Amino acid sequence: MALPQIFIKCLLFFLLIYLPFCQAQLSEIPSPYVYSVDYFNTTLYKSLIIKGNATIDEQGALQITPDTTNTASGYRLNKSGRVMLMKRFKVWEGQTSSSNNTNSSSDIVASFNSTFLVNFFVPDESPGEGFAFIISPDLEIPSNSYGEWLGLTNATLNGNSFNKFVAIEFDTKKQSYDINDNHIGLNINGVQSNKSVSLSEFGIVLAPVNRTVKYWVWVEYNGTTKLLEVYMDEEDRRKPDRPVLSEYINLKNYVNKRSYFGFTASTGTTAQLNCVLHWYLTVQNLDKEDKFWLKVGIALGVSVVVLLVICMMGWFYYRKKKKVCDELNILNELMKIPGTPKEFQYKDLKQATNNFSEKMKLGQGGYGVVYKGVLAKDNAEVAVKRFSRECTKGIADFLAELTIINRLRHKHLVRLLGWCHKKKTLLLVYEYMPNGSVDSHLFGSPDKFLSWTRRCNILAGLSSALHYLHYEYDQMVVHRDLKSSNILLDSDYNARLGDFGLARALEQGKNSYATAADGVPGTFGYIAPETFHAGKATTDSDVFGFGAVVLEVVCGRQPWAKVLGSMVLVDWVWKLYREGRILEAVDENLGTDYVDAEAEKLLLLGLACSHPIASERPKAKNIVQMISGSVPVPEVPRFRPAFVWDPEDSTTSDSTNSTNTTDSTMSNPADTMRITLSYKGESGPQCLSREKYVGFVDIIIKP
Known part of the structure; x- marks a missing residue:
């Protein structure tokens, strides 16, 4: 057995030197730029350039040409406008292309995905001109x-190769060079389309008279x-399988290396409203990809080496018949835990749970x-958590939860009673909570209804527990999975926060918990948006989860539940707040049995904690004071701010209390979903699909 041991030691020594280098190289691969706006308002003037007759109207939309609500004579005619994203993107790499080859393998060009909701409204009988x-x-x-120039060019510049623009036109007025007055076209440096397709073939009418689409x-x-x-369909439909326009084009031959993205439109002797209501843009980041193929080679090399190590270690352990979960090692680790908790006998727990019966x-x-x-000895009721992963990862989860929860002492945390390890079975024993979890009362049978007073007490207790974890315990603890199903109720309906399987404590002198980030731990609806991109969970992301729980408890709706067909809970509450009707969000099952001032305070607190920007959320120590009424809730913007993730400028909002995410297991909703920056309905999530693009990685949530 000496030879395998020497071989494995050599491989491990090689990896010890090689892997840090690989990690440093691969960490430089940039993330894509993402821009996402569901509601346009004047705060977006900082990121948008608006030219000509374009405006942002009071309804939260981009009016590329004048709004039809102004009926002044001639106000809407012969106008043009342009709205551009202020950021300039690197569209292609290298020197100017030496040929007009459509698909030159040597040309590196950025992939992008632009999805928008647009409306063309005709106030009179004839539309015009286009968008x-x-x-x-x-x-x-x-x-x-x-x-006829659509805000793209004019009679002097039309067709000039120095224009350096590429556009997708939606034309509603026929010119001599157009196929009809209802078509889509690919325009290069001019308004005469290089390729055009009649939208009538797809049952699409861009600007129907007397009808809004x-x-x-x-x-x-x-x-x-x-x-x-280019794909296109009505608002309430999914992305179609068949594109309305498809063409191979090497952008390197037609646009500048660094270019802008946006919209243009115009009216002529006839007019229409050209309105953009939502916009999602994803652009591949080429600024740091000069050594892309080198990094790919490094990644492949690392994969091969790791595979060899895994195979050799598997063969070695098979020959040695060594168990993955070594009881002696676990006992040694348990002895290192300060104030080692009580050890239960496996036979006692087996008897207590009726042999771990389904009942x-x-x-x-x-x-x-x-x-x-x-427990037979003292007839005490307990909750026994049996870890399902009989592997090294399961041991790590077991020890992590045991280490943290054993030292936590707070009246609003579930108390650990002890542990057990027998025959590769890992068990933790907790105090039993007779009234179950909060979600079972909110969404269970009517006899489990929670009164308004109990709901307020639950949120007050939860805020106290969160404050303890973040500030009062000798080590900062980030829970990472705050949700209603992890909040248990004792016999007096006091809230007890439990399930510390994802929690991590930060050692003194350290500001992060660093492990290999396999994915994003947590539950959909409770996860802060920055967590998906930064790959870190922080105290701010815990606060985001708390905000989701607050809205859930007050409204009696799950965070991911659709309201009015497409809006998730937080968007719906924000809409009611904007319209001055926030109390309509209170759980209708309460009737009038609640205090208006308390309900409004909690709803505003829930919105404040749900702010897309982490640094704008209140801290746990302030939340306790807000719930008690000693300090007011911070001012909440009437419109939900847009979340913009720019990998070039991004920083961790609270670097002093961040912890790397370490697990990809999630729960709820029932179906696997692709996460975007916008929690839209069925018409939204497809807009950020990047499975076709080189260098893009999708975030998948599995229940």
């Missing part, structure tokens, strides 16, 4: 670009294949199953 999505070398709108448009460009595809089962999660038990 376009543009990739432009600058932000300015050409003079005299109204009428909103259309989702998906513009997808694959920088590897150079394929541009005694209380719940199940990603880390194991929880059973109710009755």
